[in-house]
Amino acid sequence: MEWRDQGVLLAMRGHGESAAIIEVLTRAHGRHAGVVRGGASRRLAPLLQPGNQIAVAWRARLSEHIGTFTVEPLRARAAGVLADRLALAGLSSICALLAFALPEREACPALHDRSAALLDLLPDTADWPARYLRWELALLEETGFGLDLSACAVTGARDDLAYVSPRSGRAVSRGAAGEWAARLLPLPECLLGQGPATGPEVAAGLRTTGYFLTNRLAPSLGDRPLPAARARLFDLLARQG
């Protein structure tokens, strides 16, 4: 068995004294693990940081084996964000959520491309937090828990959408919410790709996507807690003025 692809490195852990096991979100082969011989060496360790784009060649005797990767660097993104607290938290959250949420070996080229494009925006593009928020929507969509924010679930109106129903994942307009508003989740304009995207606005959107990640996605994966990296990003954005 052998194939070549490229992808985003999601995680690396040591294996023995000099090898490493990496997880890569590849474009055509999905989230895939493999052993990298010499992965803990001085030459390879800097390449095997989460968020980096790498070209991989995977080989194994049988398809169900973990197999071995040979890797070549394409884009070293991690080094560019190490000094930026918020961007580093963003990169960590993206990689941790992809490793947490995606099934192994199922191709999701659209989410790969979207994730790679988002990582390329770090750390210098000002609106990356808003794009990160919409990336979480795409992640929910890819995993089967997508939200329908196109129209009010009660009236069908497309204007004045202000809430999301925690039960149905559909938008609710301000007028239709009435006395139920306190029980609904916030729908900031930036979640719709409109309006201001300040830290607190994005954090409000993340509270909504976080609800569905925690209460819909995580239970479907064995009720594991969401990665701590996402909570750290949420905290940093919520504290921004």
Add this chain to the structure above:
Amino acid sequence: MADGPEQIEDLIGLMARLPGLGPRSARRAVLHLIQKRGALMAPLAAAMADVAATARECVRCGNIGNADICALCRDPERATGEICVVETVADLWAMERGRAFSGRYHVLGGALSALDAVGPEDLRIPALVARVADEAVREVILALDATVDGQTTAHYIAEQLAGSGAQVTSLAQGVPVGGELDYLDDGTISAALRARRQF
């Protein structure tokens, strides 16, 4: 296949669990020890028994010594108001080999890691915050790995020490001594370029 007495096979089995050794190299090492029994094996066994009985973690910095407070923390000349924060004791020993730092250390015991579910409560970060308050520390030097986990830990510590009055600094990142640009990864080159200084 066992080809020695049971005790020797047991020793080989234990040696093979050490870093850098496998079954074959452990067998060679044990054979060498037996051949140098008086000059090497007996002193080694005595030294290992001594260290096993006395080695302990310093309650203040986390270094390994033979008392509750290690020699570095007891040394009055190291009370410079500077604390260097490292992930592991091996990192502390590496810093000491360089003889470039004359203050005191704080060993975290690892780094924050989403993959391994290591959180702040698993590291000696609260003890560091308490030390900075108690020891009139002027500068905290974060000597953590230039990895995603290492620098996430560094940012977290900097947040925890905000308002402590201590200056928080970190090691520079860039071209290593002896490094040739042609052989460096592009991430290191870009980090070095960002950290450039007046020449």
